[in-house]
Amino acid sequence: MRVVIAEDSVLLREGLVRLLADGGIETVEVVGDGPGLVRAVQEHRPDLALVDVRMPPSHTDEGLRAALEARKQRPGLPILVLSQYVEESYATELVGRGAAAVGYLLKERVADVAEFLAAVRRVAAGGTVIDPEVVVQLLSRRRRDDPLHMLTAREREVLALMAEGRSNAAVASRMTITEGAVEKHISGIFAKFGLEPATEDHRRVLAVLTYLRR
Structure with a gap:
């Protein structure tokens, strides 16, 4: 697998390169801004773009915008976005633009190397990965008349695991x-x-999009 990393923090991006290498994943280029990401994707045609949401110059949503532009130019490009904090609107926009081969994770998840590498591979393979904390916040803020309120506790738990890209077998194992x-x-x-x-x-993807969009 070949990956392009867009991250302005030198420390984090070097750590990402090493983690990916240890997992047998090649980083073909590392860039520090949005335009660099778009160029690198065009040049290398990677299997996945690993992107920080907030990048120079304003450190708001440049990374996300660049990722969407890169995907516009190369339809179907797998994108895994990393964010320091839960930013629901960004997660919704990313997934809403195309349900396949996208992911949104908090940077703290990188510490769990096995889970992080699994998420990278899942997105590269065309799956969808949404950080559990994003799921929790989305579920907890819905109005009483929202369809999410009709779900049982077990159904909510299943839905959260579905949003992480888990198969039925994996969900069953996690929930025993x-x-x-x-x-x-x-x-x-x-x-x-x-x-x-x-x-x-x-339908699994639509179930995730239902609560992300409400």
Whole structure:
């Protein structure tokens, strides 16, 4: 796998390069600003772009904007965004632009190397990864009449794990329940969100987008 990193913190980006290398992932270029990211993606055509949300000059959303521009120029480019804090609007915009091959993680998740590398590979393979803390904040702030309020505690837990990109088997293992039970919870989520029968993966993504957009 070949990766481009866009991160203005020298310390963090060097750490990311080393972590990726230890996981057998090649970093083809490291840049410190948005224009550099767009150029590097065009030049190297990487398998994934690992991007900091806040970059120079204003340190607001330059990284996210550059990532979206890079994906516009190269449709389907897998993007994994890292953020210091939970910024729901950024997570919503990123996932809302295209549900496949995108991820949004807090930088603190990098400390769990195995989970971080798993997220990188999942996004590169076309999956979606949303930081659990983002899920928690989104779920906790919804109005009483929102479909999310209709979910049971178990369904919410399943939904949070789905947002992390977990398979039914992985959800079952994490929650210590059977895959059959997981399937029942997911069916309940689909029903309460009003998601009509379609391909399973498509509905899983729509379930995540439902609460990100509300």
